[in-house]
Amino acid sequence: MAIELAEFPPLQLLAFSAVFVAVGWLLLTRMFQFGKPSNPVGQKLGIEKSNLADEFEYPVDGDEDWKIKSLWVFPVKSCRGVELDETNVVPTGLEYDRQFMFAEKKPHPQSGILQWVFITQRKYPQMALITTKLYPLPKCPTGGTLTVTFPASPRRFPHSLTRGKFVSFSVPLAANKSIMSAFPLTSVKIWLDHPMGHDMSSAVAGELRELEKFLGAKRELALFRVCDSKPREVHRNAPKKEQLGYQSVVGFADAYPVHLLNLASVRELNSRIMDKIPELSIGRFRANIIGLSSIIGSPVR
Numbered sequence: 280m281a282i283e284l285a286e287f288p289p290l291q292l293l294a295f296s297a298v299f300v301a302v303g304w305l306l307l308t309r310m311f312q313f314g315k316p317s318n319p320v321g322q323k324l325g326i327e328k329s330n331l332a333d334e335f336e337y338p339v340d341g342d343e344d345w346k347i348k349s350l351w352v353f354p355v356k357s358c359r360g361v362e363l364d365e366t367n368v369v370p371t372g373l374e375y376d377r378q379f380m381f382a383e384k385k386p387h388p389q390s391g392i393l394q395w396v397f398i399t400q401r402k403y404p405q406m407a408l409i410t411t412k413l414y415p416l417p418k419c420p421t422g423g424t425l426t427v428t429f430p431a432s433p434r435r436f437p438h439s440l441t442r443g444k445f446v447s448f449s450v451p452l453a454a455n456k457s458i459m460s461a462f463p464l465t466s467v468k469i470w471l472d473h474p475m476g477h478d479m480s481s482a483v484a485g486e487l488r489e490l491e492k493f494l495g496a497k498r499e500l501a502l503f504r505v506c507d508s509k510p511r512e513v514h515r516n517a518p519k520k521e522q523l524g525y526q527s528v529v530g531f532a533d534a535y536p537v538h539l540l541n542l543a544s545v546r547e548l549n550s551r552i553m554d555k556i557p558e559l560s561i562g563r564f565r566a567n568i569i570g571l572s573s574i575i576g577s578p579v580r
């Protein structure tokens with residue numbers, strides 16, 4: 280028996296088509312949605328309006344007193360940071376700074392043995408588009424949540440559905456020992472050091488494959504978290520253990536626990552390269568403490 284459209288009242292037909300379109304749209308978008316839906320509990324850390332919003336208008340001349348202009352933590356090395364109005368200082372630097380990093384599996388130049396080696400924006404400039412969010416819950420066994428988001432790589436078909444989409448994942452921010460024991464302690468090379476870190480890749484395997492595509496990485500990527508009981512020691516220019524009573528330690532920062540930078544220094548550099556970069560933001564240097572003083576490059580007097 281043939282059903283004629285005319286047999287349906289127009290209103291019913293409209294409702295039917297609306298439901299059909301909605302279900303179809305849901306199915307299609309679900310198919311192309313990556314990552315786990317992240318519902319972090321707890322309060323998001325950070326400020327909405329940046330204290331650097333006026334960095335190019337703010338007067339840096341004339342005032343010799345050092346003031347703090349802006350405070351930042353970068354939970355994942357070489358990714359975007361979180362700007363704060365206040366923070367805690369812990370032995371490795373500012374709390375939550377450089378506790379995570381991405382690494383790639385590379386053969387050792389001499390032995391050919393595969394090892395994990397840190398990655399940064401020096402090799403993968405697109406890392407500047409990876410954002411991080413912090414939802415700390417210090418009393419919770421997971422310590423809260425770190426959420427990482429980056430643009431999804433466009434699929435060949437249907438292109439329009441992946442364009443402008445993001446991949447997002449969440450991992451425990453500072454989990455207790457028994458939770459972290461699920462993530463094997465693995466040697467990871469950072470500059471000349473080989474600290475042990477927790478390889479958390481098993482929790483975000485699918486998202487790491489997406490990250491490889493986004494960064495154009497030819498090698499396998501992994502996500503590491505510092506091991507709280509095996510911190511990386513700082514020697515070189517750091518004060519000695521005999522002077523301090525302890526050896527300075529750091530997370531996955533390059534060399535020192537805190538990176539301090541003066542706005543006047545960056546302005547001075549900018550004045551020399553104005554033709555190439557008219558407005559060089561101090562944010563590009565990923566410092567923890569951005570200070571203001573007319574005394575270039577000499578924050579400590």
Ligand SMILES: *[C@@H]1O[C@H](CO)[C@@H](O)[C@H](O)[C@H]1NC(C)=O
Nearest residue numbers: 419420421454455456457458
């Ligand atoms: C860590 O948290 C888990 C989950 O709540 C709990 O079962 C475990 O006892 C905790 N371990 C330690 C060492 O606190």
